[in-house]
Amino acid sequence: MAGGITVFSACHSPAGKPAVDHLPFTESDEETLRCLAEVIIPATETPGATALQLHVFAITLVRDCYAADEREKYLGGLHAFDTAVNVLYRKRFKDCLETEKAEVLEKMEEDEMGEAVGFFYNKTKSLIIKGYLSSAYVMSELNRYELVPGRFSGYHPVES
Amino acid sequence: MPDRTNKQQRTFDAIVIGSGISGGWAAKELTENGLKTLVLERGRDVKHNVDYPTTNMMPFEFAYRGELTNAVKEANPIASKCYAFREDAFHFFVKDKEHPYIQDKPFDWIRGYQVGGRSLLWARQTQRWSDFDFEGPARDGFAVDWPIRYRDLAPWYSHVERFAGIAGNRDGIPELPDGEFLPAYPLTAVEDYFADIVRKKFRNRYVISGRCAHLSKPAPIHFEQGRVKCMNRTLCQRGCPFGGYFSSNSTTLPWADRTGNMTLRPFSVVQEILYDQQAGRAGGVRVADAETGEVTDYFARIIFVNAGSLNTNLILLNSKSHRFPDGLGNDNGLLGKYIAFHNYSARMYAKYDGLKQYRTDGRTPTSGYIPRFRNVYRQETDFLRGYAATLYAGRVEYRDTKGFGKPLKHKLLKTELGPWQLGSNMMGETIPREQNRVYLDADAVDPWGIPQLRVDIDYDDNDEKMREDYFDQMAEMFEAAGFRDIGREKVDMAPGLDIHEMGGVRMGHDPRTSLLNQWNQLHHCKNVFVTDGACMTSTSTQNPSLTYMAITARAANHAVEELRRGDL
Numbered sequence: 001m002a003g004g005i006t007v008f009s010a011c012h013s014p015a016g017k018p019a020v021d022h023l024p025f026t027e028s029d030e031e032t033l034r035c036l037a038e039v040i041i042p043a044t045e046t047p048g049a050t051a052l053q054l055h056v057f058a059i060t061l062v063r064d065c066y067a068a069d070e071r072e073k074y075l076g077g078l079h080a081f082d083t084a085v086n087v088l089y090r091k092r093f094k095d096c097l098e099t100e101k102a103e104v105l106e107k108m109e110e111d112e113m114g115e116a117v118g119f120f121y122n123k124t125k126s127l128i129i130k131g132y133l134s135s136a137y138v139m140s141e142l143n144r145y146e147l148v149p150g151r152f153s154g155y156h157p158v159e160s
Numbered sequence: 161m162p163d164r165t166n167k168q169q170r171t172f173d174a175i176v177i178g179s180g181i182s183g184g185w186a187a188k189e190l191t192e193n194g195l196k197t198l199v200l201e202r203g204r205d206v207k208h209n210v211d212y213p214t215t216n217m218m219p220f221e222f223a224y225r226g227e228l229t230n231a232v233k234e235a236n237p238i239a240s241k242c243y244a245f246r247e248d249a250f251h252f253f254v255k256d257k258e259h260p261y262i263q264d265k266p267f268d269w270i271r272g273y274q275v276g277g278r279s280l281l282w283a284r285q286t287q288r289w290s291d292f293d294f295e296g297p298a299r300d301g302f303a304v305d306w307p308i309r310y311r312d313l314a315p316w317y318s319h320v321e322r323f324a325g326i327a328g329n330r331d332g333i334p335e336l337p338d339g340e341f342l343p344a345y346p347l348t349a350v351e352d353y354f355a356d357i358v359r360k361k362f363r364n365r366y367v368i369s370g371r372c373a374h375l376s377k378p379a380p381i382h383f384e385q386g387r388v389k390c391m392n393r394t395l396c397q398r399g400c401p402f403g404g405y406f407s408s409n410s411t412t413l414p415w416a417d418r419t420g421n422m423t424l425r426p427f428s429v430v431q432e433i434l435y436d437q438q439a440g441r442a443g444g445v446r447v448a449d450a451e452t453g454e455v456t457d458y459f460a461r462i463i464f465v466n467a468g469s470l471n472t473n474l475i476l477l478n479s480k481s482h483r484f485p486d487g488l489g490n491d492n493g494l495l496g497k498y499i500a501f502h503n504y505s506a507r508m509y510a511k512y513d514g515l516k517q518y519r520t521d522g523r524t525p526t527s528g529y530i531p532r533f534r535n536v537y538r539q540e541t542d543f544l545r546g547y548a549a550t551l552y553a554g555r556v557e558y559r560d561t562k563g564f565g566k567p568l569k570h571k572l573l574k575t576e577l578g579p580w581q582l583g584s585n586m587m588g589e590t591i592p593r594e595q596n597r598v599y600l601d602a603d604a605v606d607p608w609g610i611p612q613l614r615v616d617i618d619y620d621d622n623d624e625k626m627r628e629d630y631f632d633q634m635a636e637m638f639e640a641a642g643f644r645d646i647g648r649e650k651v652d653m654a655p656g657l658d659i660h661e662m663g664g665v666r667m668g669h670d671p672r673t674s675l676l677n678q679w680n681q682l683h684h685c686k687n688v689f690v691t692d693g694a695c696m697t698s699t700s701t702q703n704p705s706l707t708y709m710a711i712t713a714r715a716a717n718h719a720v721e722e723l724r725r726g727d728l
Binding site: 046048064066109130134136139146151152153154 | 227228229352395518519520562
């Protein structure tokens with residue numbers, strides 16, 4: 001993009017092989033999911049989706065826990081997403097500028113990209129959020145999970 | 161059969177078949193009384209703490225965060241219906257393919273084949289029965305009269321409660337007698353509020369803290385068992401490292417082991433009880449090794465059958481001899497019949513806008529409990545008996561998940577408190593009927609050469625009417641408390657998923673119409689005792705495990721007395 005500001009993308013792929021045995025996801029699918037997850041939960045002063053490997057969590061759940069038809073529908077949605085991004089920007093999601101990625105996410109938030117993409121986005125987003133909130137980092141550092149509460153009150157005052 | 165060891169080494173004073181919640185109690189009482197006792201368990205050993213692989217895992221240590229893989233779900237359409245069959249505990253459940261049975265009608269048989277059985281997985285609710293329960297069949301004209309009354313069992317309830325550790329309030333309700341309680345778990349603000357409304361506006365209806373087998377404040381006996389205070393983890397299904405709740409694994413079996421009188425033999429599938437025609441009593445049991453298939457006989461003066469209701473029926477049905485061609489003790493042909501269960505097929509929900517100055521903090525191992533109020537003092541409805549219900553209220557936390565990026569990430573760490581949400585589950589008594597039965601298939605056998613069990617059990621019209629009444633009565637109480645958005649949910653579940661299957665070897669006065677006497681001895685084979693759920697003449701509404709424990713302790717001590725007197 002001539003004359004534009006080169007925005008360093010947090011989506012630079014770390015070198016090496018994919019982190020999971022990702023079939024039926026291709027390496028390219030995994031890269032798309034990694035980049036999408038990073039837009040949903042970006043690195044800030046705290047770790048983001050890539051650092052927490054949330055895309056790996058999403059792939060693991062879709063691969064192992066989804067029923068076959070639901071998994072097919074998810075993959076169909078992922079490929080519809082690829083196509084839709086390509087129609088808009090003539091490139092893959094991972095190569096989009098941050099502004100373009102944000103534009104795509106805005107459209108999906110407003111459910112403006114069709115049923116297949118909508119299904120894919122909603123599933124992915126909820127998996128990424130679930131993976132984030134149940135990650136070792138968040139459960140240890142930000143939102144502490146109590147394995148052993150040792151107490152119960154049914155009259156705990158609500159702080160206003 | 162191969163005779164690797166001599167008969168003397170395979171001879172004990174007592175044999176207990178099964179190591180679950182009732183078998184554990186039989187083992188404890190018999191060994192404490194000095195009887196050399198062989199405890200046979202068909203599954204693997206599960207040692208307290210040692211064999212609880214998931215017990216201290218954090219949520220993020222589970223690859224699927226608690227979910228099951230599609231492969232596990234597809235391979236286990238029955239077991240995966242159970243709420244506790246999840247990533248952290250599914251290793252304690254029988255997998256569908258391992259132990260086949262035949263459903264004449266849909267029946268979800270949830271099993272745990274390991275030392276401790278389902279006592280690792282139970283919901284730990286422990287309400288006593290009263291004479292309103294024991295007198296039910298005689299008063300309302302179904303099944304047969306129970307040969308025991310509350311006064312027969314009361315001291316044994318106390319005995320097992322003191323040892324197991326039961327938290328509860330002395331509520332003074334005749335329908336739900338008080339016991340030997342550790343301090344109760346408190347209710348939530350809205351559960352208490354609802355309890356007040358119900359007490360003021362409805363006659364003979366109560367909302368109490370559900371009595372439960374948790375050590376809210378351990379007594380010296382519990383420390384002696386190696387157990388300490390329940391730490392409110394509510395991860396009980398994994399096995400508790402504190403021994404905070406009662407299980408055979410944490411409590412009765414280690415206690416029995418310490419007497420030096422227990423021999424625990426896992427991987428021991430009992431094929432049948434051997435009847436000694438000459439002596440006129442049972443002589444022992446035939447066991448197939450679960451792993452090798454090798455068959456060995458064991459001998460004893462008394463045999464306790466605690467295999468779990470339906471498996472107890474299966475073993476007795478398969479114990480055929482010249483004297484008992486239709487199964488041990490089955491002269492009247494009623495063995496396997498009059499099976500009943502609990503009707504859990506209804507739930508209700510509501511919201512409440514008051515008391516928003518409070519929320520819950522920490523976790524509680526119990527909830528509110530509404531004892532049966534229908535048809536207690538007199539017949540009020542066009543259906544027989546009634547239902548108890550759970551009652552729980554907590555505030556749901558919401559997260560705003562709209563958007564993406566930095567704003568979303570920020571919002572996700574904040575939750576908003578919704579109104580109080582209430583839920584209730586019905587626990588209905590079902591009427592034992594002759595056509596609700598289990599029996600042996602003529603051809604199909606399991607991997608150990610035992611005929612497969614056929615299960616032919618269904619709801620009836622009484623259950624349907626009861627559900628409608630539960631909806632109406634709960635709605636009336638919810639409305640009286642000013643709750644809104646009251647929802648009724650008919651739960652589409654087959655019998656069995658309540659995991660309270662009972663009967664088939666019922667107690668009674670008359671050998672012509674029952675299988676067991678008032679001491680749980682087979683009428684026609686007195687040295688065989690059945691004290692698990694199979695012995696139940698009727699089901700009442702209370703979670704049954706506490707009653708199994710009390711019945712077992714009573715029968716075991718009676719057996720010891722008879723042995724001492726030389727009557728057995």
